[in-house]
Amino acid sequence: MKRWCALLLVLSLLVLPVYGAEPTLSAHSAILMDLESGRVLYEKNARERRSIASITKLMTALVAVELHPDLSSVVTVKREWTGAEGSSMYLKPEEELTLEALLYGLLLSSGNDAALAIAGYCAGDIGTFVEEMNKKAAQLGMNDTHFANPNGLDDPQHYSTAADMAILARAVLEREELRVIASTRSVSIAGRTLVNHNKLLWRYEGCTGLKTGYTDEAGRTLVSSALRDGQELIAVTLNAPNDWADHAALFDYGFATYPRTLVKAAGAWVDIPVANSLCRFVRAGTAAEFYYPLAQGEEPEQTIQTPQQVTAPVLAGFPAGRVVITLNGDEIAQLPLLYETGAANNLAPKGWLARLFG
Structure with missing residues (x-):
């Protein structure tokens, strides 16, 4: 009987979470940051430059609302903005829709066509918009980041780090209009029903956003945020085959180990x-x-x-x-x-x- 009790005790210890123990991740690069203070709670290769795929679109969205804060303005879609490679919200030439609808298509459906339309409309042309993206990165102190396009398609001159993307996430979450969009699970807008690619909004209680990404070169990339007991955390993973589990583990670790303290x-x-x-x-x-x-x-x-x-x-x-x-x-x-x-x-x-x- 004593041996059975001892065995049950050992098994119970194995299944209980070990608070304070850093998580084991699938990600090549990762960071966990407290939103309010900016304190880094965990990092792994966080300052290594890598391809970032569609989490690029967080910067696209941020620059768009700064250049053109009136989200109700109507955009007429140009033919050169349609038919983009990869994920799409399926824009049609001469279609008219609001800038807000394009931002939903950008952040929920990860539309590469939406990225081109936003860039072309807000800055006049794609190249000028990308220049604005790089200016904003410099202003935020994203010193290991360079953008070559507004959608995140692979390019040797398009890269960032987990640490820089956490800085960007803090800036995005300061914009209430972007916070609302990035936390939306699904929406019917501009004749479309758009569903957010970020499954953490369903899988992790308290998740507040933000953006997924994938290309063959970058692998799976993810920027997310979660709120618990008045504390909001930001997690970033680059090239993470099991990113949903990585982010859940990071959040659990952060909330348990570094609570918001008076x-x-x-x-x-x-x-x-x-x-x-x-x-x-x-x-x-x-x-x-x-x-x-x-x-x-x-x-x-x-x-x-x-x-x-x-x-x-x-x-x-x-x-x-x-x-x-x-x-x-x-x-x-x-x-x-x-x-x-x-x-x-x-x-x-x-x-x-x-x-x-x-």
Whole structure:
């Protein structure tokens, strides 16, 4: 009986998740990033340049909405935008549809024709649009990325890294219109029913997007995001034969190992000496809470930087200093300290009588 109990105990330990253990992935390159802070929670060959296939279209979508924010504008399809190689939303020459419909075709159906139509409409021609894509990559700090087309078809001059694509995903998720589209499972629009290729929207609870890709050279590529308990994570895999499982494993690892943790509460008041005032001290505090993804045992250090003394008048809501927060020697935040709001804190200087007897 004891031997059977011991065996059952061993088997139960084998099937239980081991929190803190890094996942084993099929991907050649991968990264897991916390959206809010940008902290990298896991990486594997994340800065190695590779072909990226249709996850390129995240940049196409981002540049499109920045160049042409009116998504209700009507686009007339040109013949040279149709019949594109690979996946398609099956545009027809002279067909009229909105830019929004094209973005749905781009991000759900991964339409290569939609990419050409968006690029041609938003920038006048494909080449100019690709230049804008590369400008945006440089602005975002995607230093190991270069685009040669708006759809992701293989080209020696078309490449990125898992790390750079995570940076791009953060920028895309900041645009509410793109967040809505990328998280849509299916939609009926422009006379079509479009179904999202991203199966994680059905398979992983809390998945919020984003984009799949595949070519023979790139293999399976995937950028995804997921939300749990107020924390949103971004996962990127390049050349991942089992990408759905890879992303589920990355998310499970990130949420379990690096939960969103309150580091600094709003307020957290400090007293600063005041000269030339009837009050000896004025209070200052942080305006908002600060959260950061922390593993068990990680303890950020906080340094409060304020003047040794201030001179009245002191105005409520004005800067009073800052709190610098570091983790393992690296700065992770600077939080401004503001003088406490309220009439009692709007300190005027002493009058002449108070100064005489003060």
